Amino acid sequence: MFRITLFLPVLLLTVTFTKSEDECNLSQELIDEIRSYQTVVDKIIDATTNGQFKGATFKELATFVDKFGARLSGTRSLEDSIDYLLDLMKSYGVQNVHGEDVQVPLWVRGNESAKMLLPRETNLAVLALGGSVGTPDEGIEADVVVVRSLEDLHQNYSNAVAGKIVVFNYEYIRYGVSVSYRRQGPIEAAKHGAVAALIRSVTDFSMNLVHTGQTSYEEGVTKIPAVAITVEDANMFQRYQERGQTVRVKLNIQTESFPEVKSRNTVGEVVGSENPEKVVLVSGHLDSWDVGVGAMDDGGGAFISWYSLVVLKSLGIVPKRTVRAVLWTAEENGMAGVIGYDAAHKDELKDFIFVMESDEGTFTPLGLEFIAGKKRDLHSHRDIEDDDSISNWLLAPINATQAVRSSGGVGSDITIWKDVIPTGSLLNDNGKYFWYHHTKADTMDVLDPDTLDKATALWASVAYVVADLKDDFPRDFSDKGFYTIPNVFYVVLLSLVGLLLH
Amino acid sequence: MFRITLFLPVLLLTVTFTKSEDECNLSQELIDEIRSYQTVVDKIIDATTNGQFKGATFKELATFVDKFGARLSGTRSLEDSIDYLLDLMKSYGVQNVHGEDVQVPLWVRGNESAKMLLPRETNLAVLALGGSVGTPDEGIEADVVVVRSLEDLHQNYSNAVAGKIVVFNYEYIRYGVSVSYRRQGPIEAAKHGAVAALIRSVTDFSMNLVHTGQTSYEEGVTKIPAVAITVEDANMFQRYQERGQTVRVKLNIQTESFPEVKSRNTVGEVVGSENPEKVVLVSGHLDSWDVGVGAMDDGGGAFISWYSLVVLKSLGIVPKRTVRAVLWTAEENGMAGVIGYDAAHKDELKDFIFVMESDEGTFTPLGLEFIAGKKRDLHSHRDIEDDDSISNWLLAPINATQAVRSSGGVGSDITIWKDVIPTGSLLNDNGKYFWYHHTKADTMDVLDPDTLDKATALWASVAYVVADLKDDFPRDFSDKGFYTIPNVFYVVLLSLVGLLLH
The missing domain is CATH 3.40.630.10 (Zn peptidases)
Known part of the structure; x- marks a missing residue:
């Protein structure tokens, strides 16, 4: 007991001193x-x-x-x-x-639709990202390549995505980090010749909802349609790819940008x-x-x-x-x-x-x-x-x-x-x-x-x-x-x- | 201490006896x-x-x-x-x-759509309930009446729903109870002359998802289209009605029942x-x-x-x-x-x-x-x-x-x-x-x-x-x-x- 009471004033003094200093x-x-x-x-x-x-x-x-x-x-x-x-x-x-x-x-969303043609025919939930260009009127039909990250794209798929639709099925960290795929994904995919980018919705929880949000383009890089898909569909594409199955998607996105x-x-x-x-x-x-x-x-x-x-x-x-x-x-x-x-x-x-x-x-x-x-x-x-x-x-x-x-x-x-x-x-x-x-x-x-x-x-x-x-x-x-x-x-x-x- | 040890054997004896009996x-x-x-x-x-x-x-x-x-x-x-x-x-x-x-x-869902026309024009998420009849090809357009329960319908709106679309915005209790609105709602609405029933999705949590499921009809009661809507839209209709605003909906539901x-x-x-x-x-x-x-x-x-x-x-x-x-x-x-x-x-x-x-x-x-x-x-x-x-x-x-x-x-x-x-x-x-x-x-x-x-x-x-x-x-x-x-x-x-x- 004695030693404790002895030390206490010293401790308090230190605190006071620190505070006073600041x-x-x-x-x-x-x-x-x-x-x-x-x-x-x-x-x-x-x-x-x-x-x-x-x-x-x-x-x-x-x-x-x-x-x-x-x-x-x-x-x-x-x-x-x-x-x-x-x-x-x-x-x-x-x-x-x-x-x-x-x-x-002023950017306006028009009609938009997406259909998976292979390996099974089904409609996909999509939302064009804000600012995205549209597809040609007749849409785009292409095979899908799924990547897990920008590094994965650059290191493992740089020669594999020309003419393809790139799906970004990244691991969600937190919004401030993962939103980079929405902003940068379409640019990086386009650099390797992709014709469209499908971005896994930026969220930590999904009930098959699509999350839109602003995307970006870069001067000198082809603008390709940038489209949000559900977490569920991104994971499904991933599974198909891991089984070696060809995934083919028809994408029709109509958007218009005005002055x-x-x-x-x-x-x-x-x-x-x-x-x-x-x-x-x-x-x-x-x-x-x-x-x-x-x-x-x-x-x-x-x-x-x-x-x-x-x-x-x-x-x-x-x-x-x-x-x-x-x-x-x-x-x-x-x-x-x-x-x-x-x-x-x-x-x-x-x-x-x-x-x-x-x-x-x-x-x-x-x-x-x-x-x-x-x-x-x-x-x-x-x-x-x-x-x-x-x-x-x-x-x-x-x-x-x-x-x-x-x-x-x-x-x-x-x-x-x-x-x-x-x-x-x-x-x-x-x-x-x-x-x-x-x-x-x-x-x-x-x-x-x-x-x-x-x-x-x-x-x-x-x-x-x-x-x-x-x-x-x-x-x-x-x-x-x-x-x-x-x-x-x-x-x-x-x-x-x-x-x-x- | 003495009294406690004295009582314990009696208690144990009772338990043993009860178990033995059964x-x-x-x-x-x-x-x-x-x-x-x-x-x-x-x-x-x-x-x-x-x-x-x-x-x-x-x-x-x-x-x-x-x-x-x-x-x-x-x-x-x-x-x-x-x-x-x-x-x-x-x-x-x-x-x-x-x-x-x-x-x-064999019951097949065809095209289906719903649009709120008043007080604001917007598309509504809908799913025909299983077994539901469809609307005429040109759809149904009618004002909406929101009820909170079957009792509310019978007691307060029995003379108010003829020619109208009834929305069931009931309080969710639990699935086994609340599913009754999906099964009985369209029948009861039809008895009072309603032209369609919109049933709040049967769920305790909603992220704007529509929940389908089987509905029922009753011999001798007109079969009207029975359609699930989101919890969110049911609550929105409720608010409009409480403000005295007219809600008008255009419903087009195509379904087909086969042998x-x-x-x-x-x-x-x-x-x-x-x-x-x-x-x-x-x-x-x-x-x-x-x-x-x-x-x-x-x-x-x-x-x-x-x-x-x-x-x-x-x-x-x-x-x-x-x-x-x-x-x-x-x-x-x-x-x-x-x-x-x-x-x-x-x-x-x-x-x-x-x-x-x-x-x-x-x-x-x-x-x-x-x-x-x-x-x-x-x-x-x-x-x-x-x-x-x-x-x-x-x-x-x-x-x-x-x-x-x-x-x-x-x-x-x-x-x-x-x-x-x-x-x-x-x-x-x-x-x-x-x-x-x-x-x-x-x-x-x-x-x-x-x-x-x-x-x-x-x-x-x-x-x-x-x-x-x-x-x-x-x-x-x-x-x-x-x-x-x-x-x-x-x-x-x-x-x-x-x-x-x-």
Whole structure:
């Protein structure tokens, strides 16, 4: 016992010293300020999960997707849905509601079909990948060669695929890795003379669903039709090939690419009372692929964003800075929406305090994922948790108390700013996200009313508190990136506010 | 302490007395006999899960479904697959391989399509239910009325559905209950003048898949098209109706029913060495619906059955009685296969010692489910487990040691015999069975090679031991049903052998 009590103070001293060195101590003033928001956050949570807004986000989203269905970039359906949402936001008293023009791609899926002719005749489920060229009107008929990877293609089949249809039956690792087959597969197959590429759908679970998504072409390489097939069919082709059976497929894919057309980012605000020029931005994208109705990707993210403004406005909660919702257009096929926005608002980015996007599902919210600049040697989340001086987490009532520093991106659109603006995304229990992603099964049935309420409550609370704090999130650029100097203050603040979080 | 030790002997005495009264004690002779099978069961398990048959059931099934695809009753595909399997069984040395003719239904799906016209134009995923009549060539166009139940239809919409399309968007309880909407829904809708019935797919989980299955008509009630829709679309129709929006659908369903045609039950045996006329029967059905490839329903059940004969034959394991595999035809649309078999073998049923079917999935095997006659006041499995004298369970090596007395049926086909022959089915971890059931997603990807090996090992072991025991399973008919007399002996035996459990 004696030796233990002797050692304890030494240990504590070490911890304190380390923290002090990295400026990890929160000032009592800041702690008190953050804690002072509990009342208003409780009000937001209660009104959204139990009170006047209970079920509202789901109901609005269901009405919206039931009315417009899929909303592919460049289509009438997307533009009509934007008009509808502009009117809807205005009707709720959201301020400065307007569309901001951007030029977006228009690629249209026509008739498409695929039939296996050998060794057995059967129809195959297919979806042309976004941006894919079509086949000739009469289709393409060719034997199939299955490869397991790009290396497998280059090393073992480079002389075997000319005039053939290449099937990429890769091992799924995770979306960010495996999506490379969708983007690069058709290019690499074409380099060896293939006439089409069939890409195993990018998902960790399949019930015979085909997943579309954007593909790519490369200057100087023949553009060949790039088509998603099911995991099941990819495995079936593999088995045929391993048995030495010839697989022959007839593919007819009609697509058309048009010149860019006008679309709009959809914008609304709760204008700040003291520094209206300073902005906390919440966002999701309003466009979707042309299959399913884009309820999950990204109806949920878009709707918790604009509905957060409705919640704040209706409750009379006006922060010092402006909370702005931007519903991006044309995320799915190249992010023309955010690229146009970035160009148009270049001079104002210095006043963007915090930018959030939810585009990885609105399943049970767990907290916030964030990128806090380039410096990586920050205190871990665990260190912050273990600080007993911080115990009242603002979002504990909805159990969304996790803060995770992202190792990658935070929402496709806002990744454009990850090195220059603090960015965050909704951390949620999205393990099944890729089951539904870019498929016919992306419908309202993926979402849950109570869960969406919690996501809206989190989104509105975080946006409000960050927009209302006495000080801006500090930003300091150096040749090493941003946030090299007061990054700990920033992270701790975010951990308290955003996650509020355990 | 004193009082506790005083009470214990009294308690034990009560237990012993109760067991004795119900003849629950196993004779040492029987226990020794059962234990003597461990060596041969170990041999079966080892050869199937690690040795010469490792992966074989999956490989054979994959080759089969890849070759023939779907196998609907009455089709060329099913008959070709039967020919193939007869040859295959012969090539493995299975004995008495033959087909037994039965007359089966022939119903054919033609073109089918459905489009929602109002409030938004979009294509709907549909599958005509088996046996459904078609629409006129030009289709049917009508408004939709959504009901939540048969009661809802009769009580609230009886005057509202004439000339309309009725959508049954019932609450899913479990398959055995909810399937009634598929069978009865179209009849009840027609009684009130509906022109078609759209039935929410019978499943506990949906990824926008349509589930087909057999429907019914009633003499004297107009036959209207009966069509499965997705859970997602049923919920969407519900939302439209709750908002007061008119839903209008154009339905074009082409189907054709033909006179019965000849098909075959597929039979093979390992002939018993002492009482070849006595039979332990293992089975599954070879036909499937016309969507997917029937790998799960019921390729798995059929293939563990015939492949069990290959395992026994190849290992030179010949039981005293015959082990017979019967792969039923035409289970899906009325069970014509087993009905014909029952009629043709009426006089031999007295020699059917035990009849098994696997038709509820071949996921991880857990043991055996069984029906032991009509008497219900048997000792529970737990009582048997707790008997310390029984500790060596034969199938412990594959952890398939559960015996469950079924409260309902045990495989669709063999339910025909549940009151006259001891019947059993594969108890397996089939919680996701109805996710895939009767859909395009019923493919090889549902199954797993190692899991199928274990199921084959269990199936072969149970069949062999029951077919080889000194005594037949006792059967004694009285006016109260069968097994009213020596039922405990039977149950204990089954619990030891079948599940061999714990």
